[in-house]
Amino acid sequence: MNRRPIFLITCLCFGFAFFYIPILSMIVFSFNRSRLATVWGGFSTQWYGKLFENDQIINAALLSLKIALISATFATILGTLAGLALARFKKFRGRTLFSGLVTAPLIMPEVITGISMLLLFIMMAEWIGWPGSRGFTTITIAHITFSMTYVATIVQARLSSMDTSVEEAAMDLGSRPWQVLIDVTLPIISPAILSGWLLAFTISLDDVVITNFVTGPGSTTLPILIWSKVRLGVTPDINALATLMIVVVGVGVAIAGVVMHRADARRERDIQMAIAANK
Template identity: 50%
Template structure:
């Protein structure tokens, strides 16, 4: 009896989590513009979406920004995680650790606002970044995702058996070689997960990008956001379905890979 009760709770909980998303997927195949009536199955909205040059350009911009910022963020984040877990105390370490983690709790609006003010100030003094294009969005997204990547890699480094690294150092390997031959392969699941998370976060962000983007650069979320202000639009259903499919396939593959590696 008790067991069934908990199943019922889980059913309701997952219904709440998944029902809205399932609705999107179903109505993306509806020919009618309105959700009120199901007319018939059609791929009309997908066709319209894929022939929209503005959306295609924005998708390209978003993917470019996301992959670049995820890559830089993973490199810097791994460095930061090594500093936090492997280096002895140095002056300013507490500030460093705090500042790395701070973007996690910083409201997006404030981060966007302060970064824009920095870019405007820099432009006034150095004349760079003059056009506020994708460079500024990339920089902002690296700063945002750096903390997430650092947390993930740091947790992994913390749990790692250090005897292997110490043995290699004792046998005369240079610290750099120890890192690339021993540490890096062992933390690679966390790095891959960090890259995916950074990529997803960058692809997702609308607030910070809206602040720092110039007139030339429009990311996909910015377009989605502006069209959502006018209510329901079936193209967004189609776009959402595509995005959900791609992201869930990515997450499932990486989860399976990590799960297999553990065994």
């Protein structure tokens, strides 16, 4: 198409302004001297200093990171197994229910997931005496449950677009099916597993609704802390916290994106060269 789509480009500019102006405004006002979070009163970095002196925020951030690391890892293991089951085993008893269970948490309103998990933990405490108190363990279990389905979806999509001839070749060469899985399939889908882990990690780090239901006294994650602060009004230290989180996540995602893009490009090139060499 040789016409310049001026209308569409204008829409893109306005759209991205809509996306980024609130975030930029938050970043700018994190350097505000004034206590009023949205009225400019001169440049200052005092809120960042206050942030690092605030033990409550640091402890909440550490708890969130711990939960995110553990839950993302378990979610990746369970989610990869679920993705494999759905993509590689076309017939087994209860497959319809299983695939429903993998999609349901993705579309279930978070309030309902939160309430149902809380009720499970309360019932279990009544009947078997565990969990005695809610907190770290219950939050981690809840996060594993809903983020594993995201991992499963990513892994399943990758597996169904994968070239199975490599697996067949390994089978022909005498590998047992589970060896093929470990030596051939898993390495090929490893970028998808990695992005699944990253997604599970950020989902866990970000979750407020479900965590709010299954948490207990003393276990305040960062989103829960922000939630309780924001409900009381806008405060400048949250702007500073938001800026730090955006910078960390932004840089992390950008690096992960570049690394994965390069790895993909290299793999593609290797495959092309291998095919060319064998012709």
